[in-house]
Amino acid sequence: MFPYKIKEDFYYVGVNDRKTELFERIIPIPYGVSYNSYLLVDEKVVLFDTVEMSFADNAIEKIKIALNDKKIDYLIIHHLEPDHTSGIKIYLNEFPEMQIICSKRAKDMLDGFYGISDKIITVDDNSELSTGKHTLKFIYAPMVHWPEVMMSYETTEKILFSADAFGCFGTLDGRIFDNFIDPSIYDKYIEEMYRYYVNVVGKYGVPVQSTMKKFEGLQINMICSLHGPIWIDSRESIFKLYDRLSRYEGEKGVVILYGSMYSNTEKMAEVVARGAYEANAKVILHDVSKSDISFMITDCFRYSGLIIGSPTYNGTIFSKVQDILERLELRGLKNRTFGSFGSYTWGGIAVRQLNEFSEKMKWDTVGSVEVKQSMKISDYQNFYNLGRSVGEKVAGL
Ligand SMILES: Cc1cc2nc3c(=O)[nH]c(=O)nc-3n(C[C@H](O)[C@H](O)[C@H](O)COP(=O)(O)O)c2cc1C
Ligand SMILES: [Fe+2]
Ligand SMILES: [Fe+2]
CATH class of the missing domain: 3.40.50.360 (Flavodoxin domain)
Incomplete structure (x- = not known):
C-alpha cells in the first residue's frame, strides 16, 4: 500500500536522493541517500521531520495521501541540518496550522537559518506529548552530531525516532524495513552505516555514548532513523555497532x-x-x-x-x-x-x-x-x- 504504513497509525513519508554526488559536498554517495520522515495520524497528527528542499513537494504528496484530509497539528524537528530542514518553508506553506516542537537549541537555529520564530514549543528530556492513543517522550541527544539534536520515543509501539543516529547512506528502493532486504543488499547498508558514522558522527564518540545510556531500560522495537532503513530485526546489532564505534573499538x-x-x-x-x-x-x-x-x-x-x-x-x-x-x-x-x-x-x-x-x-x-x-x-x-x-x-x- 502507499504510502508505507510502518505500524498502526504510523506512515513513512520520506524521499530518496539519487542526484547528490557528494553528501555535505564532501562524502561520495554512490548508492544515494534517503531523507526519512514519518507521520503519526492519531487524534493529534504529528509529522516527524521534513526533507531536503528539492524533494519537499514529493514528500508532501505522500503526506497528503496518508492524511486523508486531516490537518497536521505538530511538526517535530529532531535535527536542524539542512538535509532535513531546507524544505521547511514549503511545508509550512502547505500546512500553516502546524506547531513546531523542537529543542531550545533548535529554536535559535530555526530563526538563524530560516527566520522562523512563531508557533514553536521547546521541549527537553522530561517533556512528553500525548496524541490520543500514543505518547511521545523526548530524549535530548546533544552533539549526535549537532548541538540541537533530540530523539523521540513512542511508548506503545516502542519506536525510537533517532535523528541521524543509526542512519546510513543508500536509497530505499521500494523497501523500508531491514528484514525485507536481500542479504547482499543488506550488507551494503551496513557498510554504508559505518561510512556514515565515521564521516558524519565520528568525532562525537562521547556524546553517542551518553545518549545511548539514556536508552537503558527502554524497550525499543523499532529504530526510525533519518537516513536508511527502519531497523527491526537488526536493532540489537545496530546498537552494538554504534557502541563499538563510539568506544573506538576495532x-x-x-x-x-x-x-x-x-x-x-x-x-x-x-x-x-x-x-x-x-x-x-x-x-x-x-x-x-x-x-x-x-x-x-x-x-x-x-x-x-x-x-x-x-x-x-x-x-x-x-x-x-x-x-x-x-x-x-x-x-x-x-x-x-x-x-x-x-x-x-x-x-x-x-x-x-x-x-x-x-x-x-x-x-x-x-x-x-x-x-x-x-x-x-x-x-x-x-x-x-x-x-x-x-x-x-x-x-x-
Ligand atoms: C616531489 C618530490 C619531493 C621529494 N622530497 C623528498 C625529500 O624531501 N626527502 C627525501 O629524502 N626524498 C624526497 N623525495 C624522493 C622520494 O622520497 C623517493 O624518490 C622515494 O623513493 C619515493 O617513493 P615512491 O616510489 O614510493 O614514491 C622526493 C620526491 C619527489 C618526487
Ligand atoms: Fe546531520
Ligand atoms: Fe542527516
Missing part, C-alpha cells in the same frame, strides 16, 4: 594505507600485506591516491590494525597520507595497533613523523621500516615481519 583486521609516487613504497606495501595476511588477519589495502578518503577513514575506524606507508615528500609525509592523518586526529581515533614504512632518497623523515603521530594518538606502535630508495632483496623479510607482527597482535585480540 574489529580484527589490518588496514594498510600507502602513498607512492613511483611505486617503491607500493612494493613494500604488498610485502607488508602478505605478512599481515599470513598472521590470519583480514587485510584491507588502499593506495591513498586511488581510494576515496571517506572509505579509508571508515576502514581505519572499523579495524584495529593500521599500517601506514609514505615516501618522504618535500621533507615530510606524502600529502595525501597527511590528509588522512588530519581526519583521524580530528575524530580522535583511539586504540590502534600501528606500524609504518616508507622510502626516501636523501633524508628519511616521513616514517619518523608517522611514528610521532602514532605517539600523539597514543597508539601502540609495534614496528616500522624505512629504506633508502628501492627495497632490496635483503629488505623483504623486514617488511613481511612488520605486517606479520601487526597482524598477529590484532588477530590475537
Whole structure:
C-alpha cells in the first residue's frame, strides 16, 4: 500500500536522493541517500521531520495521501541540518496550522537559518506529548552530531525516532524495513552505516555514548532513523555497532594505507600485506591516491590494525597520507595497533613523523621500516615481519 504504513497509525513519508554526488559536498554517495520522515495520524497528527528542499513537494504528496484530509497539528524537528530542514518553508506553506516542537537549541537555529520564530514549543528530556492513543517522550541527544539534536520515543509501539543516529547512506528502493532486504543488499547498508558514522558522527564518540545510556531500560522495537532503513530485526546489532564505534573499538583486521609516487613504497606495501595476511588477519589495502578518503577513514575506524606507508615528500609525509592523518586526529581515533614504512632518497623523515603521530594518538606502535630508495632483496623479510607482527597482535585480540 502507499504510502508505507510502518505500524498502526504510523506512515513513512520520506524521499530518496539519487542526484547528490557528494553528501555535505564532501562524502561520495554512490548508492544515494534517503531523507526519512514519518507521520503519526492519531487524534493529534504529528509529522516527524521534513526533507531536503528539492524533494519537499514529493514528500508532501505522500503526506497528503496518508492524511486523508486531516490537518497536521505538530511538526517535530529532531535535527536542524539542512538535509532535513531546507524544505521547511514549503511545508509550512502547505500546512500553516502546524506547531513546531523542537529543542531550545533548535529554536535559535530555526530563526538563524530560516527566520522562523512563531508557533514553536521547546521541549527537553522530561517533556512528553500525548496524541490520543500514543505518547511521545523526548530524549535530548546533544552533539549526535549537532548541538540541537533530540530523539523521540513512542511508548506503545516502542519506536525510537533517532535523528541521524543509526542512519546510513543508500536509497530505499521500494523497501523500508531491514528484514525485507536481500542479504547482499543488506550488507551494503551496513557498510554504508559505518561510512556514515565515521564521516558524519565520528568525532562525537562521547556524546553517542551518553545518549545511548539514556536508552537503558527502554524497550525499543523499532529504530526510525533519518537516513536508511527502519531497523527491526537488526536493532540489537545496530546498537552494538554504534557502541563499538563510539568506544573506538576495532574489529580484527589490518588496514594498510600507502602513498607512492613511483611505486617503491607500493612494493613494500604488498610485502607488508602478505605478512599481515599470513598472521590470519583480514587485510584491507588502499593506495591513498586511488581510494576515496571517506572509505579509508571508515576502514581505519572499523579495524584495529593500521599500517601506514609514505615516501618522504618535500621533507615530510606524502600529502595525501597527511590528509588522512588530519581526519583521524580530528575524530580522535583511539586504540590502534600501528606500524609504518616508507622510502626516501636523501633524508628519511616521513616514517619518523608517522611514528610521532602514532605517539600523539597514543597508539601502540609495534614496528616500522624505512629504506633508502628501492627495497632490496635483503629488505623483504623486514617488511613481511612488520605486517606479520601487526597482524598477529590484532588477530590475537
Ligand atoms: C616531489 C618530490 C619531493 C621529494 N622530497 C623528498 C625529500 O624531501 N626527502 C627525501 O629524502 N626524498 C624526497 N623525495 C624522493 C622520494 O622520497 C623517493 O624518490 C622515494 O623513493 C619515493 O617513493 P615512491 O616510489 O614510493 O614514491 C622526493 C620526491 C619527489 C618526487
Ligand atoms: Fe546531520
Ligand atoms: Fe542527516
